[in-house]
Amino acid sequence: MTIEKTDIENIIRNTRKYWYVDGLSEIAGGLVIFLTGLTYWLIYGMADSSTKNFLLILAPPAVILLGASQVRKILPQLKEKLTYPRSGYLTFKKPNRTIRVKRAVFAGLLSAIISATAVMVLNGLPQRFIPLFSSFLLTLFSIYIGYQVAVPRFYLTGFLILMLGSIISWINPTGALPFMLLFSGMGIIWIISGLITLFLYLRNTQPMPEQP
Amino acid sequence: MKEPAQILEVDRLIHEPARLLIVTILSTAEKADFLFLLRETGLTRGNLSTHLSKLEAAGYVEIEKTYRGKLPLTLCSLTSTGQSAFEKYRTQIHQFLKSK
Numbered sequence: 001m002t003i004e005k006t007d008i009e010n011i012i013r014n015t016r017k018y019w020y021v022d023g024l025s026e027i028a029g030g031l032v033i034f035l036t037g038l039t040y041w042l043i044y045g046m047a048d049s050s051t052k053n054f055l056l057i058l059a060p061p062a063v064i065l066l067g068a069s070q071v072r073k074i075l076p077q078l079k080e081k082l083t084y085p086r087s088g089y090l091t092f093k094k095p096n097r098t099i100r101v102k103r104a105v106f107a108g109l110l111s112a113i114i115s116a117t118a119v120m121v122l123n124g125l126p127q128r129f130i131p132l133f134s135s136f137l138l139t140l141f142s143i144y145i146g147y148q149v150a151v152p153r154f155y156l157t158g159f160l161i162l163m164l165g166s167i168i169s170w171i172n173p174t175g176a177l178p179f180m181l182l183f184s185g186m187g188i189i190w191i192i193s194g195l196i197t198l199f200l201y202l203r204n205t206q207p208m209p210e211q212p
Numbered sequence: 213m214k215e216p217a218q219i220l221e222v223d224r225l226i227h228e229p230a231r232l233l234i235v236t237i238l239s240t241a242e243k244a245d246f247l248f249l250l251r252e253t254g255l256t257r258g259n260l261s262t263h264l265s266k267l268e269a270a271g272y273v274e275i276e277k278t279y280r281g282k283l284p285l286t287l288c289s290l291t292s293t294g295q296s297a298f299e300k301y302r303t304q305i306h307q308f309l310k311s312k
Binding site: 008011012014015016018080084085087088089090091092093094208 | 232233236237239240241242243244245246247248249250251252280285287302
């Protein structure tokens with residue numbers, strides 16, 4: 001092994017992908033996104049329009065927050081049973097306060113820019129292309145995750161989400177149906193991707209005794 | 213560092229490829245267990261143990277023997293001395309490669 005072959009940056013990126021090695025995070029994330037889509041569908045079916053509008057604003061973020069908090073509780077327990085005996089145990093360093101603040105400010109600015117751009121683009125777009133544009137943003141997000149954690153399958157899921165958005169725009173359903181289909185479909189794509197990863201992971205790895 | 217001969221001053225404890233791999237992994241992680249390092253480095257148990265012992269003796273790595281349920285667990289983490297030594301090593305190598 002030479003210095004050239006010991007590519008430090010690649011080793012660091014490879015270590016980061018540990019969290020995605022078993023597909024459990026995608027299954028959990030996919031379930032939350034799927035439930036968000038389902039929430040849109042349930043609310044859309046309601047008769048009272050004022051309650052419907054109120055719930056359309058509040059319910060999806062509430063489902064995401066509640067789902068994320070449950071995922072944070074359940075995921076470590078599942079990983080302890082399935083992943084740690086196979087791949088070992090790893091905890092990541094928590095960034096210090098300054099870095100956390102910088103990241104939060106950067107994320108806030110980025111979200112504001114994306115939201116403003118999205119509003120401007122959506123205002124100029126015909127209704128039928130909104131799912132396509134939304135799927136494009138979600139694809140960019142998927143590609144970003146894939147690059148950050150060195151997990152190429154996120155590029156494929158990004159491509160599939162873009163295909164889904166294109167199909168929804170082509171079919172051109174009305175009301176809240178496009179968002180329901182987009183979120184539910186994206187959730188299902190993540191769940192399937194996670195299940196395939198989990199299946200391959202369990203097939204290719206065996207629990208090992210830990211001690212040296 | 214401008215003189216190429218100064219490459220001789222790099223920390224040889226970290227410069228050894230297997231230990232460099234271990235230290236690089238631990239620089240990203242807060243804690244990693246023996247099994248994770250075994251999987252990631254591809255070293256044998258004996259080799260990994262030897263390298264970890266050397267890094268521990270130098271004060272670069274802290275090794276904590278504990279239990280997860282009834283199973284024994286060996287947790288490794290990079291000390292602040294180890295982190296500084298690794299950062300210094302990276303800078304030295306980077307400077308050397310730049311000066312070539």
